[in-house]
Amino acid sequence: MSNVDGLVEDGWGQVADTFRANFKEGKDLGAACCVYVDGRAVVDLWGGLADREKNRPWERDTVALVASTTKGATAICAHLLVQRGQLDLDAPVIRYWPEFGAAGKEKIPVRWLLSHQAGLPYVDTPVTFEEACAWDPLIRALEVQKPLWTPGTEHLYHAMTYGFLVGEVIRRITGRSPGTFFAEEIAQPLGLSAWIGLPEEVEPRIARIEAAPFPYKSMEDLAPDFAKLMGLDLAVAVTLVKDVYGPGSAFMKAGAVGDVTGENVLSRAYRAAEFPGANMFANAHSIARMYAATVSDVDGIRLLQPDTVAAMTVAQTDRTRMHGAPPELLPATKNLFNMSLGFVRSAPPVMSMFGPASFGHPGSGGSLGAADPESRVGFGYVPNLWAATMVDPRAIELTSAVAKCLG
Template sequence: MTDTAENQIHGFASSGYEAVADQFRANFLERGDHGAAFAAVVDGRTVVDLWGGWADRATSRLWREDTIAGIFSGTKGFVATCLLLLIERGQLDLDRPVCAYWPEFAAEGKERILVRHLVSHQACLPGLATPVSVEEATDDVRMARLLASQSPIREPGTTLYYHALTFGWLCGELIRRIDGRSVGRLFAEDVARPLDLDAWIGLPGEQEPRVAVLERGPDYGAKRSDLETDRVAWSIWDNPPRSRPDPLPLNSRSWRAAEVPGGNGIASARAAARLYGCLSRGGELEGIRILRPETIELGCTCLARGVEPYLDQELAYGVGFGLQTKEALFGNVPVGFGHDGAGGSLHGAWPELKTGFSYVTNTLLNFEGHDPRSGSLLAALSACVQGR
């Protein structure tokens, strides 16, 4: 076998977790990965911390212990944690109208949209109706203003539409109106700093040299057939056009530096696994508590479930977190929550097993059904945790 970067796996898998390392290596040899990391925290202890491959193949920069990468919609899990902080502090009520906190949001018949609709992809504002460029979309305040003036596409609360980017702008503005801080700053100060996480919504400039460069796989970013004929599909998936431009937005400094809370988070697998490891233990890790158990339980209570019209798959949501469905995104365990990201990353928790995990990759691939890279890792991990 040729001794290439893809064959060099670094880090560790604790005794009893060797099968996870085997699957991580197989992702490079058999499933198309070029650069990735995987970490798992079980009952407060890091049991897997692996990385390998290229952070940037064009410059021959290796993926190192401190490499960080874009996690796309995995960012929504960070936003969900911030929403739960406000709920726990008595500042946010799921059953109040959004306009009670954000008066301008009542425009165009949206006065009856409740917070529970907004945080569970039921506000029926899944895309921006006003055309915007990638650069314009880095202005989160303006994006929120556009959404506040927009009409819902259906009666809110009646249909689950995945709010790919608008979830972040809507929830981010709600957080700003209540707390006064942006969601990126709230996350940095009240979550990332206490838990010592290498994770950001809005990347500081000094962290740029650590970021892995994203690269498209053969089919990633292929244009959807409905974008020319369906205005809603266009508004969700191609406004702004973020999958097909070169460079990809998440490879640009301007996009990384901005707060695009629906999809521009940057993190290490170690950091995301640590966050979900904390949440899996009822909100406490190494003596640091960020949330109470009952708040996390509320956050994982299903608010919306259904087959999403534009993804044609069953989805379920609590307060921002994706929940386990028959699709078994979070592995072969009955209870799981977290969020996946475009191109393959996946981050989440198994509360019954007190386990948090994160798979981060810079190799953006499309698969029919679930990504076998994360799927194989979670299958091995769950078997190891349960001693099978």
């Protein structure tokens, strides 16, 4: 069994037990988990191996790629601008980014970028990896692109484009790249080990990612488990897996920007670039601390005020249809992608988190950052054994343990 180090305050043993069980049962290789309550850490644990090949242990300062958990950090940046009166979510994007209005996009409001309703889930013109890393070529491609659907009527996860769309609005308003804005306004004030655009000197602290075996022979084979996890009828789950998530679907295209796949994701060039929806490197302590500062004071710093949090966590996608799903499935799927303004909302049985007011964002591979304004919790979980599941059971089990400790 892997060694686990760190802090566990009285009353929080169930979280520690769940974390240790993940190693004992072979679900984790290396990982960290942190829980903040009322602005201070009550659980801060790490263990296992950061690199199996080198037998390098996971240390307190180990950081790892957290994939789409990055989206939550970028959303917090946007809501800081809303709170300061610099960004109006109901204003058209072209108020801040005039060139975006080409190809029928002139009426798209900012809130549709944050809630994946803009109809731009992938870039439909060739963009190389080098061009994506350079930022501007990809922005130019999005400017001239026509939406895949009538914006505001459907939604689909904008896996890679979300960060560029929201990030460019941040850049136009502030004159700073989204990674720089995040560093100066969030990470540095809170003392976080978290970067969107990783400095080279942090490279020795990175955990090596390993992919867990895909447990299904095909996408269709996962339908029964998907139905159980999402609380869906099997027939509905089969339709979604086939038409929405299947090969050739817009969802499958959404994860790629040019050739930003495979080995490129493991490159120094990818880590150094800014992909504000996908390439933050962080540890669990920093993610928990960041989210804690959205719902409480953390060492005298509070990022977002309660009215900002209340407004940004209102569900946006419950009246729109998931792109690719038949219209008759709207009643069964309206809360399947329970997205607010940049955050997934608590939606039992999936992503139940800590209570009905909870919000956060998961990432491919299993990471999760989340907060709850009622219990004033900030949570972070970061693994390096990437499981090929739509919602990672490790994160669900840990948040369930937190909820039980809260009572």
